[in-house]
Amino acid sequence: MIQVLADGVVAASFIVLGVVGLSMIYNILNFPSFAQGDHIATGAYIALGIVALAGTAGSIAGLSFGWPLIGALFCATLLNGLLALLIDRSIYRQLRLRNASRISLIMASFGVALMLRNLIVLFAGHDPQYYAFAIQPALGIGGARITPNDLLAVIVTAVMVVALHLFLSRTTLGKSMRAVSENPSLARVNGIDVDRVIRWTWLIGAGLAAIAGVLLGLSVQVNPSMGFELLLPMFAAMIVGGVTSVYGAVLGALLIGIAEAVTVQYIAPEYRQAVAFLVVILVLLVRPQGILGEKA
């Protein structure tokens, strides 16, 4: 039971950072980006590339990575953000300028998703890859067994969530983002440069996705569809938590993670994504606005 909870928190960690970006993009840019999963993958692969250049992921104190990977993580976060920004400038922004419908944006993101995934295959092939090949013994913590990499994922994610909260509640940019989420027109009237906020949304959203990608890659493996497999759980987390709330998305991720862990333990690992979908259906039936969402 404890083990399932622990596994659930670990699973949630991989969803959280991606879904925060998804939620921000949804609220500020007004469409669900079907490419968010693949931004997770691109982040992981960029880091992989940098590690490959460095020759090794390094090793610190028994963890299966060291400074090279940490450096790669920082670089990947930045580069992934820039990649998303480039995609926005050349595609989504052009569509916005042409007053394209939300459906067009969704479709474009679907196209971007497939392009990113296949660009990865083009450059790095289909086969799974790893940052390091060290086999890690699981630690026992509070009655549950957890590998150091998984523990790291949980810790890093928790830290990032706290940082996110501070960002949204204390900084000007964070407050501006909340303002634009709710009412872009009023935000402009208040002197907020919405285009600038949009740029930062992509940088932060894809940056967080890169971190999620590296953590997932460390924990499991790096493969081209690693992000796409998270897409449905991320959407589920967002809907369950309430689409208007970033904090809701985090909460939703926790719930979906635990539901997934329960499924893996008691049903079958193959159905992880399906259970996310089931939870969404349940929530849509019982409380459509989600846990922290506002009634329409």
Next chain:
Amino acid sequence: MSGATPRPAAVPHLAVTDLVAGYVPDVPILRGASLRVDDGEIIAVLGPNGAGKSTLVKAVAGLVPARSGDIQVRGASILGLATHKLVGTGVAYVPQVGNVFTRLSVEENLELGGLGGSAAKTRQRIAEMYTLFPDLARFRRLAAGRLSGGQRQMVAVARALMAEPHLLMLDEPSAGLSPRMVELVFHKLLEIRAARVSILLVEQNARAALAICDRGYVLAEGRERFEGSGRDLLASPEVGALYLGSTTRLAS
């Protein structure tokens, strides 16, 4: 009641000249409207629905594209200026609906109004707002969405004042408010004018607006039909006819 004598000629805070504007290129709502707000004035913009009152302030704010004509703030044209740069010119705008961030607290709403300044300046300004609007201080941590209509209106106006504008534009501040709240709001406007902020007031409630304004414009079909002092417009039978369909004066 207005009573300010006309000030000596100075650059008007706002000068709109022959403005043609509308959401859709071929369908202009404003068809060559002109008006002027001089220093220390409260200017009322009235007219039946569809006359273009809201469109006028929205066009000044850059939310509705202007097709031709000019808009000048203190002598400098702001035609085509991006909306988020408006605050920088010293003009603050309170929309009719969606004028507060309901998910943010009252204090956060005010902070967003004062984005341009330093943290210390913002804190000082917020303190000043709480003096001007004592009720708000009580609700500072409450989400703005949980306030009543009248309280939200106060938040909206206070937010607009945070940036120390020289011109405050309000779109139908009395909409949806009880008569008592309307009286309170309009009394506040006089206080604001006393603090050296000029006011452009778009209103549906013609009587209340004309009672406090220095001058007023009555728009019809996209341009100004009548212009005059508040007192004159109140007494005018033509204005009364426009509103009440008879020769009854508004002031009676």
Next chain:
Amino acid sequence: MDILSYLVFFSVVSGIYAIATLGLNLQWGFTGIMNVGVVGFFGVGAYAAAFLTGPAYADAFGGFGLSPLAGYLGAMIASGLVALVVGLLTIRLRHDFLAIGTFGAAVCIQLLAMNLKPITRGFDGLHSLPRPFAGLAATPVAANACFLAMVVAIIAAVVWALERMVRSPWGRVLRAIREDEEASAALGKNAFAFRLQTFVMGSMLMGLAGALYASFTGFVSPQDLLPILTFQVYVMLIVGGSGNNYGAVLGAVLIWALWTMTETFLGAVLPAGLKQQVSALRVVLVGLILVLMLLYRPQGLLPERANVSREARLQG
């Protein structure tokens, strides 16, 4: 394969895609609802046909051995039912929820196909499905040609029916709902009911396409349920022209031609052993076409006809 048989084969497959594209056109082009799970309904249809018409397997469901025609009808009913359930849950909500909901449904359907081995045989798939004209025709080519004739007839019938429907009073209400929901709600039309109807009908067409595919190739497996199919159908519709049934068919033929040609071309130009890369490059290229069309010619090659302005349609 010689040219003739290749052409026949190619035409059948693009015809099958065309039927799915017509279904999407009904949903998105005419009604403005976004179904991101096209492959899911295609798959339901394919598997339903396989269950109904296939031989008895030792280790799977099915084996009713019915005629292919029964398979087609069963497929349409099955995909219609799935669409009904998904639609009831999501259509009354926002557009994006329908997109996410259909996406999720398709993922689940794929997972079920892959993992419910006692029923679907997983990756082994369901094989030896009866092909309609196999016994009748002298050669495989002739059989395929008969199949092509059947597909063409189906397409003609579907286009005829859709054109009639769209020009009918029912179709006018649909357009009104797509353009302006508030106005049409005020008129008392139940927007939800109309959207549900087209969603189900469009999904039934996709199911039919799946069933045709199953009976053409004689084999169905989870490999046929990859999201790439949804992507292909969308590109076909956008290139051909959404809101235009002839555009849907045209787009299907063009994009399928592009798809198969790039494989041949790239396969010849790039060194062997790079097959993965060829497929990947193909997707990147077609993805680029999708994005470019959305940016520069969103109305497609054959724009929507009749009284609706392009701008209004894009605002859907």
